[in-house]
Structures are given as C-alpha cells and as structure tokens.
Amino acid sequence: MTTEGAPKDTSPGADGAVPAADPDLAAAEEPSAGDEAVPAASEESAAPAGAPAPPVDRTRTPLVELDAVSKYYGNIRALEGVSLEVHAGEISCVLGDNGAGKSTLIKIIAGLHQHDAGTFSIEGEETRLGSPREALDRGIATVYQDLAVVPLMPVWRNFFLGSEPTKGVGPFKRMDVEFMRATTHAELLRMGIDLRDVDQPIGTLSGGERQCVAIARAVYFGAKVLVLDEPTAALGVKQSGVVLKYVAAARDAGLGVVLITHNPHHAYLVGDRFVLLKRGAMSGAHTRAEITLDELTRQMAGGSELEDLRHELERATAP
Numbered sequence: 072m073t074t075e076g077a078p079k080d081t082s083p084g085a086d087g088a089v090p091a092a093d094p095d096l097a098a099a100e101e102p103s104a105g106d107e108a109v110p111a112a113s114e115e116s117a118a119p120a121g122a123p124a125p126p127v128d129r130t131r132t133p134l135v136e137l138d139a140v141s142k143y144y145g146n147i148r149a150l151e152g153v154s155l156e157v158h159a160g161e162i163s164c165v166l167g168d169n170g171a172g173k174s175t176l177i178k179i180i181a182g183l184h185q186h187d188a189g190t191f192s193i194e195g196e197e198t199r200l201g202s203p204r205e206a207l208d209r210g211i212a213t214v215y216q217d218l219a220v221v222p223l224m225p226v227w228r229n230f231f232l233g234s235e236p237t238k239g240v241g242p243f244k245r246m247d248v249e250f251m252r253a254t255t256h257a258e259l260l261r262m263g264i265d266l267r268d269v270d271q272p273i274g275t276l277s278g279g280e281r282q283c284v285a286i287a288r289a290v291y292f293g294a295k296v297l298v299l300d301e302p303t304a305a306l307g308v309k310q311s312g313v314v315l316k317y318v319a320a321a322r323d324a325g326l327g328v329v330l331i332t333h334n335p336h337h338a339y340l341v342g343d344r345f346v347l348l349k350r351g352a353m354s355g356a357h358t359r360a361e362i363t364l365d366e367l368t369r370q371m372a373g374g375s376e377l378e379d380l381r382h383e384l385e386r387a388t389a390p
C-alpha cells in the first residue's frame with residue numbers, strides 16, 4: 072500500500088455505518104460478523120434514515136482548499152478553474168469520466184505535480200507541495216487504486232512498511248514484531264475490520280480488504296486528509312459496500328476525505344460535497360443538501376448532452 076506518515080497523536084473512535092442508497096449496495100450481504108448493519112435510506116437522502124442531512128458550515132477553514140486551480144501539460148488543458156473544499160469529518164467526492172482530470176487533481180493534492188494557476192491552501196495557508204513526502208508531512212495521505220503492497224508479506228508487515236518501530240539499542244536493535252502485530256490487529260478492529268489472522272500474507276486478502284487496510288493505516292499514521300483514488304473501481308457490489316463503510320469510518324474518525332470516483336451511486340452513499348469534472352473543467356459543484364442522487368446521476372451521465380442527442384436522434388428518425 073502507498074500511504075505513510077508520522078505516527079498519529081490521537082484519533083476518536085470510528086463507527087462505520089454507511090446508509091445505503093444504491094439498491095445493489097443496499098442488497099449486498101454483510102461481509103463478516105464484526106461489521107455493522109448498513110441501513111437502507113431513500114435515494115434522496117444519505118443521512119441516517121429519517122435524519123435530515125446536516126447543514127454545511129461554510130464558515131470553517133477547510134483542511135484543503137483548491138480555488139480556481141489549473142494545470143496544463145504543454146498545450147493540453149488537464150484542469151482549468153477547478154475548486155474543491157475538504158473539511159474535517161466530511162467526504163468531498165470528485166466525479167468525472169475518463170480524461171476528466173481526476174488523476175491530475177489527485178497528483179496536485181498528493182504533491183506529485185504543482186498547479187499552474189489558482190491557489191492550493193492547507194488549513195488556510197497557501198501552499199505549493201514539492202513532493203509526496205511533503206504532502207504526507209502536512210497530513211495528506213493518498214491511497215492509490217493499485218496499492219503498492221508486498222503480497223507475500225504478512226498484513227502487519229505491510230501495515231508498517233517503511234515505518235517499522237524497533238526495540239533495543241545498538242547491535243540488539245530489531246523490529247518490534249509483537250508491537251506491530253498487536254497494533255495492526257487493534258487498529259483494524261477499531262475501524263471495524265475483524266481480521267482473524269494478521270500473519271496472513273496481504274496478497275491473500277481481497278482487493279476491498281486491502282483498500283480497507285490502507286485506509287486504517289492512514290488513520291493510524293495520523294493523516295488529516297485521506298485521498299482515495301477510485302477505491303471501488305475494480306470491486307464488485309459487496310466489496311464496494313465494505314470499502315465505502317470504511318471510508319465513512321475514516322470520516323467519522325475526523326479525517327477530511329477526498330473520494331475520487333466515476334460512480335455517482337457510490338459517491339452519494341457517503342458524500343457531503345460533490346465536484347463534477349468534465350474535460351478538465353468543473354461542470355458542477357454541490358453540497359449534499361443541494362442535489363439529489365437522481366440529479367447527480369443525470370449530471371454525471373452528461374444530462375443535457377444526452378437530451379440533445381435524444382432530440383437529434385428523434386429528428387433523424389422522424390418520417
């Protein structure tokens with residue numbers, strides 16, 4: 072996996088309940104005895120059943136804020152005028168089709184690329200990140216879709232990869248294996264992941280479980296902002312539900328989450344804010360209270376373009 076950072080100070084407990092608005096996900100079977108129930112919600116609301124979506128507080132300083140950010144690769148406009156707010160305890164979803172600019176946006180937030188125009192602020196301070204290491208030091212952890220795990224190494228070893236604690240001094244210094252085992256088990260449990268054997272090679276876990284371990288790792292290492300690159304893209308319905316539950320658990324632990332996805336159903340299950348990208352530009356930005364799942368889906372599907380196409384087809388086939 073590819074998240075790392077400084078060991079955390081504190082973080083509150085997580086409760087991973089995710090309301091289900093996607094009928095397929097709502098129907099998904101629960102993964103293990105340790106998992107909590109996924110109550111079904113109407114598609115108009117992803118707040119817990121019956122409760123209205125909490126109002127978005129526009130006065131707080133975001134953990135991360137992009138304001139009219141642009142990025143060009145030579146003549147290619149990868150991003151233009153894109154704005155995004157990421158708040159503690161909230162999930163900001165970035166939706167877009169292939170080539171929309173999602174990866175470019177991640178790379179700017181993760182410190183791999185720098186923006187060409189606009190502003191990028193972390194906790195109110197305008198910033199230009201020089202490297203992924205700098206992003207991590209500022210509390211931004213990115214979990215990529217193709218997690219860089221060592222498949223044959225145990226789960227606990229992957230959990231601490233690159234940040235292994237040691238005990239003893241001088242020639243007696245060695246990795247604190249017992250601490251790593253116990254901590255990995257406890258941290259996964261705290262996120263609601265009851266992995267019976269943390270000694271099993273991480274390669275034996277499902278793709279969804281590996282995503283969950285990466286999320287738990289970011290929380291443990293004290294990330295303030297968690298960027299998730301299409302965490303459900305390669306997963307089936309059931310596994311997607313499990314991963315979204317842990318995305319919500321990270322949010323409930325107080326992190327600000329950026330969820331990149333092309334699936335409006337997945338976004339609406341957990342999202343507080345939605346930014347839609349199309350060919351590098353922002354085609355919409357909404358808080359949860361401002362948009363329904365139907366409308367989000369329509370906009371993602373290129374609502375007005377589809378309408379135009381339908382009219383054209385009707386004209387073309389008219390007698």
Ligand SMILES: Nc1ncnc2c1ncn2[C@@H]1O[C@H](COP(=O)(O)OP(=O)(O)OP(=O)(O)O)[C@@H](O)[C@H]1O
Pocket residue numbers: 144147148149167168169170171172173174175176351
């Ligand atoms: N290194 C690069 N050099 C030149 N053009 C690039 C580079 N990276 C991305 N692009 C272009 O920038 C645009 C946005 O690409 P980006 O990868 O950010 O989109 P995306 O939404 O992540 O797409 P996908 O879902 O297919 O990964 C595309 O037109 C792409 O071809």
